[in-house]
Amino acid sequence: MDFVPTTIADVIEIRPRRHGDNRGWFAETFKQAALLEHGIDLEFTQDNESFSAPAGTLRGLHYQTDPHAQAKIVRVVRGSILDVAVDIRRTSPTFGQHVAVTLTADAGNQLLVPVGFAHGFCTLEPDVQVAYKVTGAYAPDCERSLRWDDPTIAVDWPDFGPDGPVMSDKDLDAPLLTDQPDLF
Numbered sequence: 001m002d003f004v005p006t007t008i009a010d011v012i013e014i015r016p017r018r019h020g021d022n023r024g025w026f027a028e029t030f031k032q033a034a035l036l037e038h039g040i041d042l043e044f045t046q047d048n049e050s051f052s053a054p055a056g057t058l059r060g061l062h063y064q065t066d067p068h069a070q071a072k073i074v075r076v077v078r079g080s081i082l083d084v085a086v087d088i089r090r091t092s093p094t095f096g097q098h099v100a101v102t103l104t105a106d107a108g109n110q111l112l113v114p115v116g117f118a119h120g121f122c123t124l125e126p127d128v129q130v131a132y133k134v135t136g137a138y139a140p141d142c143e144r145s146l147r148w149d150d151p152t153i154a155v156d157w158p159d160f161g162p163d164g165p166v167m168s169d170k171d172l173d174a175p176l177l178t179d180q181p182d183l184f
């Protein structure tokens, strides 16, 4: 399991090693001890999975506020996504900056999204299944949505065509970063 730094200190790409043989391959996809070896002490309490049928589905950007803030480890079990983590910690030197990593089922790579980040992804092909671990329970009252195309964040999303991405109504109505009352 390799831990690859990104442009934001606490956001890490995790690349599990695959042991191949005549049957296929085996990989450890989550290993608490490996995280601890890298100084990452997180208690994951819930596993989530979503399926997105249309290519160009965009979910996010999402976070839960304290006391239900969540760290996440995201991976793709079918297809591929552009996965995005935005630093929304007001006192952080990288506040407002983001990391965007392509995650694919073929590569099996993962993204660690720490507490204090908004997270979202768009699907790069049809029929994409994303699985992620979270620390902390789902708490609808603490759920927040941040605008996916906020120009101050300026994520370089792929071209979604004239109709734009496929999104939930909640995400289409999400406020900009400057209008978020509950940042970290």
Ligand SMILES: Cc1cn([C@H]2C[C@H](O)[C@@H](COP(=O)(O)OP(=O)(O)O[C@H]3O[C@@H](C)C(=O)[C@@H](O)[C@H]3O)O2)c(=O)[nH]c1=O
Binding pocket: 048, 050, 059, 060, 061, 062, 063, 072, 119, 120, 121, 138, 168
């Ligand atoms: C996130 C979540 C949703 N739900 C329910 C609420 C709703 O009825 C349905 C769909 O919820 P959403 O539209 O919020 O699903 P989705 O847009 O996929 O939300 C997810 O987006 C990605 C980007 C994340 O980072 C996740 O943390 C989560 O916010 O599932 C749960 O029961 N538990 C959960 O933990």
